[in-house]
Amino acid sequence: MAKFISFCSQKGGVGKTSITVHAATYLAQTLKLPVTIFDCDYPQHSLTSIRDSEIERLKSDESFLKRAEKLSSLPYEIIPSQLVDALPKLDEYANTNRMVFIDIPGTLNVNGFDGFVKRLDAAILLLEPDPVSFESTMHTVLALANFQNKNGGMVPTYLLWNKYNVHEREERYTNLQDAALNYLETLKKERKQPIDVKFMEYRIPYSVSIKDYRSTLLPHKTIEPLVSELIESLVKEH
Numbered sequence: 578m579a580k581f582i583s584f585c586s587q588k589g590g591v592g593k594t595s596i597t598v599h600a601a602t603y604l605a606q607t608l609k610l611p612v613t614i615f616d617c618d619y620p621q622h623s624l625t626s627i628r629d630s631e632i633e634r635l636k637s638d639e640s641f642l643k644r645a646e647k648l649s650s651l652p653y654e655i656i657p658s659q660l661v662d663a664l665p666k667l668d669e670y671a672n673t674n675r676m677v678f679i680d681i682p683g684t685l686n687v688n689g690f691d692g693f694v695k696r697l698d699a700a701i702l703l704l705e706p707d708p709v710s711f712e713s714t715m716h717t718v719l720a721l722a723n724f725q726n727k728n729g730g731m732v733p734t735y736l737l738w739n740k741y742n743v744h745e746r747e748e749r750y751t752n753l754q755d756a757a758l759n760y761l762e763t764l765k766k767e768r769k770q771p772i773d774v775k776f777m778e779y780r781i782p783y784s785v786s787i788k789d790y791r792s793t794l795l796p797h798k799t800i801e802p803l804v805s806e807l808i809e810s811l812v813k814e815h
């Protein structure tokens with residue numbers, strides 16, 4: 578069965594599109610797994626633009642072409658769409674063995690959001706260590722808890738630190754992490770429903786190369802621990 582995964586947030590600019598492309602490219606090019614991205618970050622469709630410009634670059638940059646050829650896999654599929662229009666197409670993928678990523682805009686107020694959550698196997702909420710990002714992520718958790726996914730419960734939800742700063746005091750992270758866990762505990766009691774939310778162990782570092790080398794063709798090693806943890810979680814949970 579396909580696995581439908583989305584990096585989501587109610588806040589723009591936390592890294593959804595960047596981490597989607599790094600994870601997808603690593604899975605496809607290094608691990609040789611079948612991958613599709615639905616690029617629903619309408620209207621900018623930035624992943625489709627990255628792919629288009631890389632295809633152009635293959636024609637003019639010989640060293641880029643050589644590096645891409647070394648990997649010897651065909652580029653994975655990237656399908657530009659609006660979220661609501663992607664829903665029936667997602668169903669066509671359900672019986673395949675693909676990892677399907679859905680890149681969405683930085684808002685939950687988008688047509689088709691409930692149908693999208695229903696189909697997800699994992700929602701990964703990117704978190705930055707500041708109170709605004711924290712609060713917006715907790716709102717996203719609350720929004721996801723209001724929808725049921727295909728298993729009739731809350732979509733398995735993971736909190737993932739992005740742009741992790743190794744020079745920052747560890748307390749900054751642990752304090753926010755504790756506050757999140759307390760909030761989730763309260764939510765569980767109030768709602769009397771399972772709240773399926775966990776922190777991922779890996780923290781994606783703030784790295785200029787993550788920013789500069791977003792590629793749909795060449796994998797980026799920094800993302801390897803995230804991909805391993807993701808695969809492990811998806812296998813364990815389902």
Ligand SMILES: Nc1ncnc2c1ncn2[C@@H]1O[C@H](COP(=O)(O)OP(=O)(O)OP(=O)(O)O)[C@@H](O)[C@H]1O
Binds near residue numbers: 588593596618
């Ligand atoms: N780990 C990281 N290290 C350094 N820069 C990062 C990292 N993750 C994301 N960025 C940068 O943060 C900015 C926002 O990232 P991105 O466009 O992926 O966010 P987004 O959540 O998809 O935004 P939107 O909500 O507008 O779609 C980009 O400049 C990107 O390169």
Ligand SMILES: [Mg+2]
Binds near residue numbers: 618681682683
């Ligand atoms: Mg984006």
